[in-house]
Amino acid sequence: MPDVQSTVVEFVNKLRKRKIEGSQATAKCTVELLRSVISHQRVPHANQAAALIDAVKAVGEQLVAANPVELAVGNVVRRVLHIIREEDLSLTTAAMGGLDLLDASDDDDVDNCKGIGYPAMSAAVVAAAARSTLRPPSLQTLLEGTPESATVPYTSSSGADSESKSKSADKSSLTRKLKHDVIEGVNQLIHEIAGCHEQIAEQAIEHIHQNEVILTLGSSRTVLEFMCAAKEKKRSFRVFVAEGAPRYQGHLLAKELVARGLQTTVITDSAVFAMISRVNMVIIGAHAVMANGGVIGPVGVNMAALAAQKHAVPFVVLAGSHKLCPLYPHNPEVLLNELRSPSELLDFGEFSDCLDFGAGSGSIQVVNPTFDYVPPNLVSLFITDTGGHNPSYMYRLIADYYSADDLVM
């Protein structure tokens, strides 16, 4: 346990000092850390899911507080919580199903004791209920017309359930099973985060066509893989890379693209509007995708999106599912932004004279935001590892990935 604690502290430190860059790396570290938290967490007999949830939440809160701007941390924590809830529910329903089948004869008897759960329902109904909780309301489930009671939050029942079944013989195996299943689920998440580039890149061929001109801004590994995948499928196209001042990560991207044999042109950020008329599609990697379909990306992205809109160029955003954030952006320019050191813009030595020289001559104020917010109406398409989506569909994806209880941590 102290072992886990120290790794948590270490990770929190790294987040605080902004030592980890990139949302994928952060997400990976977070999920691995949470896995070890779960595997080290001792689970009580009663109410094991709640114990796990509490443990993950406690660590998650620390992590989020350490760097509130890196939304991937919060996303992953919520995903893990969601996995725990899901596994708990499926176990409970499975066990319940078994019980129900046994107790099917004395239906009326159990019907009276409401505290025990939903044994009154038939196994089919229970299964439907389970499915409906797992999958948020969709058109199909609405049409199926499951009883209202089935969608009642199960949390209230889970405690009662486990109590009611405390006598059952396979209890201990159940406890072990939950943790095992959860870790299995988290492993799947790790796998998913690690493989999101390939998943997204697989779709490249459908979006990039022969002899097209693609504009991108800043550097994103997802974008790199995406383009390379298209290139591997013998598509020939040109890439314009806006350099992404002041960090000039576009330069790095351009270097990598050239190394992989793509025709690459580097342009300044300020030339984006001039070039956009020749561009067929703008593809950028997101830092985070908000619940309303807005995008937080490298600074300068909003300008590129506006230019693209002006010339009716499709603006495509690539985002792994760990970047989907269930929050709505309020005041994103300030609250979800990080102001970095002005030294990326100005040379401190040369400008130290006019930074603060007295009341008479004013001093230079430098603002160096890391991120830009692109409102959803400027985005044409999101490509995630599950396929292409409209901005207005984002909230639905989010409902798939997160449970409503965890939105506010």
Next chain:
Amino acid sequence: MGAQKKPAVARVRDDSEDLTRQRLQAIVLADSFTTQFRPITLERPKVLLPLVNIPMIDYTLAWLESAGIEDIFVFCCVHSSQVIDYLEKSEWYSRSNPNLLVRTIVSPKSTSVGDALRYIYEQQTETSQIQGDFVLVSGDTVSNMPLADLIQEHRDRKKKDEKAIMTMVIKKQSRLGLGSDQLFIAVDPLTKQLVRYEEGNARIGDVCLDKSLLDSTVLLCNDMQDCYIDICSPEVLSLFEDNFDYQHLRRHFVNGLLVDDIMGYKIFTHEIQSSFYATRIENLRSYDMVSKNIIQRWTYPFVPDINFSGKCSLMLGRQGIYRASDAVQSRSADIGASTVIGYGTRIGNGGKIFNSVIGNGCSIGSNVVIQGSYIWNNVTIEDGCEIRNAIVCDGVKIRAGAVLQPGVVLSFNVVVGRDFVVPTYSKVSLLQQPTTEDSDEEMEYAGSSSGTADLLSGVHNLQIESKASELGPDGTGYIWEVCDSAHDEEWKHSVVPIPMDKLADITRAMDDDDIEDESVVPPAGELKSDTDSINTDANDDYGYFEREVEETFLMAIIKDDVDHVIRLINSRRFAYNMASADCAGAVFYSMMRLAVNTPHNSASELYRNATTIITKWKGLLGFYLKQIDEQIEVIMKFEEMCEESEELGPLFAQIVHFLYDKDVVQEGAILRWGEEKAGADECDKVYLNQCEAFIQWLKEASEEEEEEEDS
């Protein structure tokens, strides 16, 4: 995870490299050994003073930690108990970070960096704490530069050259901003070896360089700032031990190594990239500057909205306003740009606050104006106060209507009376100013802790007996007197932005430096008094210079080595910014003095003394007397001397003739001198008349020569 990896990597390497793989260590001096922050530092150590609401030492420790330092030794002297208390409560001690170990070393007796390092060295022999190269910084350093590469660079260099024992970090920056003295450094541009380090008055625009240095290329910089971040090898500690009189790290140690050439040890410099920040807080002015830089985020990621030290972080709003979530502010209060407001602070109606830092738990009344000030924690400011460019420490009460004029420093728990106006640049404390002011800067905190205790007990009495304070009828505290010498410098070190007229002075002074002729009179006006003082300075300087040259000369006679004397005198010459003619004058002066001081009975004996000395040292004179102007200077100097000394007077003509004979002075010089003097008053002509015959002879001789040439 990283912790487990690192030793593993080390083990993989072969054993020979095991020696080089040491834990990265740093010594943090939690004491600046200066008095710049008095009177505040009488009650609290400088490193615990809040810098944008976070104690300075947290910046240093956070930086060292993020730079990958694994062992940090915090060296405490004065107020050591406070520092240790703080550290024990802070996250640095308690945190379970396996990669960082913070330890304290206490030595209340140390009064300088030298003492501190000697103490560490002594301790070290017992426990061997410092295993290899270490980073030496002071606890008031704010930086975000990476160190790992720098340490590696130092180690590599050390491996190649055993004598490279120290790497100094320097940075390009205007010196005005920090209020520190001008720094001249000379660096070998290829190897980055430091060859000269001179901290001095801005007015002296010259550095003294050893002649031998000029054989190779040397880069002279005066726009560099010393960051006081040093990577040291263990030899540094032993050097301090060996040279027990070293006190100051730069003035004694660095200059000692460079000038005296101890065992051929070398110091190298490293200029940090402009994208990184590194500064030490030396005085109130740099406190102000660094605070502003932090607010403007130059020190990222060590900025108030990032929780780097385990304290609660603030929220950053637009225009660089950092605000605690629970700060209460009246709607009518106007909070301007670049302001920080701490936790639990309440701000009343109609206030105007800008460019300021307000600490935690302060309560600020209505219609208060706060500008460019630093208000620390739990300060009460009543209605209608006006505070400009001041530092207000913890627990201060400022009663309604009081005004703090620019540059005021209010130490802990001072009370400023109703409607009282605290005059500009005054420093106010509950403690009385120590009467025996130590002139020596190194002897900081006079009487160290015991003295402070006495003073503190005095506070108690003060509150009981005398209510008629210097701060109005209902105030408490003493206004410290500023010693005269420091008064002129006050503007330079205070938190007040440099006044425009001073700024103009400085820039003008810089321009003047470019003009060779010192006698150029600047436009009349406020500068006049300044230039007067320069002139008198120059005269004084010459006097000192003359005396020093004489001493060197007398000393050198014993050694009997002309080159050596020339080198020594040259170094004096550069130090005092003297022309070659001045040197010649001074050298000749000292020769004549020697002659006069040698026991003699008659004038002829004196003459004989003088001639032997001149003969013996004419090489030395010749070195300085290459130009006719310089020779004239010598003759005039001699004339002056003769006026003063009756003995020499009658010998004037003879000695001049002798100088001519020995080719020390050429005939042209003598003739020019004669011409110049011809127009002088009769009383000045005594010596000219004495030489009349000689000059006449010279003239005829030269005419004859010309005639010969003509024919």
